[in-house]
Amino acid sequence: MTSTTKLADxxxxxxxxxxxxxxxxxxxxxxxLMERNVERLTQFGPAFFTCTYGAGGSTQTKTLDVVQRVRQATDLPVASHLTCVGLTVDQLCDYLREAKQRGADYIVALRGDPPQGSTEFQAVAGGLRYANELVELIRSEFADEFGIAVAGYPEVHQEAIDAATDLTNLKRKVDAGADVVVTQLFYDNDDFYRFRDACDQAGIHVPIVPGILPVTNFRQAERIAGLCKARIPDQLAAAMNAVEDDAEQFEIGVEHARQQTIDLLENQVAGIHYYVLNKSDAAEKMLEGLSLGKV
Incomplete structure (x- = not known):
């Protein structure tokens, strides 16, 4: 696939x-090391890569370095994350222009997290408050220059009043021009299927793409899941708590993610997005022998 492939396509x-x-x-x-792992990950025929950045936009320049390097090394489309945190509308447009110059094809448009120690997001003067406003900005100022992905939350966003409100907010993002919804990580596929059905009932008809993060270290998984309020199933937690060896935890976690993947494939998901933490060993073991990719 070439960089001209539209995200929805x-x-x-x-x-x-x-x-x-x-x-x-x-x-x-x-x-x-990341570049070597990207090379190894390409064996599975990914359609594109995405690159996030640190809290408060702390690694924006490095994010674009990654976008450019991956784009040059693989000739695959690359998406840059972009949040509303700490940026005015003019600065957001500046970033988007540079992202396009550096080879970004898609944008993952996010509101962004509140600053550490705060429970409430605060927009800067001249900035944006919601992700749907960021999607609207991209579409109004850059038309169809970027494909746009937005985030969905199978277990409900931690700041949402309830699931219905969360879906209403998601629909705003899609109606503003998002091409696809990529979900927050989850460890029970039933949570995803309920979310996908709810999206359909709410009139959200773009692809709903599950996001998977293999558990390779249980303490790390607990920390990450705690940050996004994702539930680790009791059976998986018990299995990983029963072993202390890192290699055994790796095997258990990767096998769980593999079974998640197989089940998602059987339930005809349009795509799967993997949070690989710049590593390829878990992905290689998890995806080995599976029938993936478009035909």
């Missing part, structure tokens, strides 16, 4: 589109 046709999410490494050595 990635999820049309037979088969399951997969994509991988990266984050900007802090060191040159980390960047080199």
């Amino acid at each position: 990635q999820y049309r046709g037979e088969g399951c589109t997969i994509s991988f999410e990266l984050f900007p490494p802090k060191t040159d050595k980390g960047m080199q």
Whole structure:
């Protein structure tokens, strides 16, 4: 696939589109390691890569470095995350222009998290408050130059009053021009299926793409799941708590993610987005031998 493929088109046709999410490494050595892992991940035929950035936009420049390097190394489309945190509308437009120059094809449009120690998001003067406003900005100022993905929450966003309100907010983002919804990580597929059905009933008819993060270290998984209020099933928690060896925890967690993937494929998801934490070993073991990719 070439960089000209529209984001919505990635999820049309037979088969399951997969994509991988990266984050900007802090060191040159980390960047080199990430690039090697990207090379290994391409064996699974991803449609594109995405790259996030740190809290408050702290790694925006490095994010674009990753976008450019991955784009050059793979010739695959690459998406940059973009949040409303700490940026005026003019600064957001500046970032989008540079992202386009550096090779970004898609944008993952997010509101962003409140600052550490705060429970409430505060927009800067001249900035945006909601992700749907960011989608509207991209569509109004850049027309169809970028494909746009937005976030969905199978277990409800932690700031939402209830699931219905959360879906209403999601529909605003889709109605503003989002091409696809990529979900927050989850560990019980039933949570995703309920969410997908609810989206359909709410009139959200773009692809709903599940996001999967293999549990390779239980303490780390508990920390990450706690940040986004994702539930770790009792059976998985018990299995991982029963072993102390890191290698055994890795095997249990990766097998759980593999079974999640197989079940999602059987339930005909349009795509799966993998949070790989810049590593390829878990993904290689998880995806080995599975029939993935579009035909």
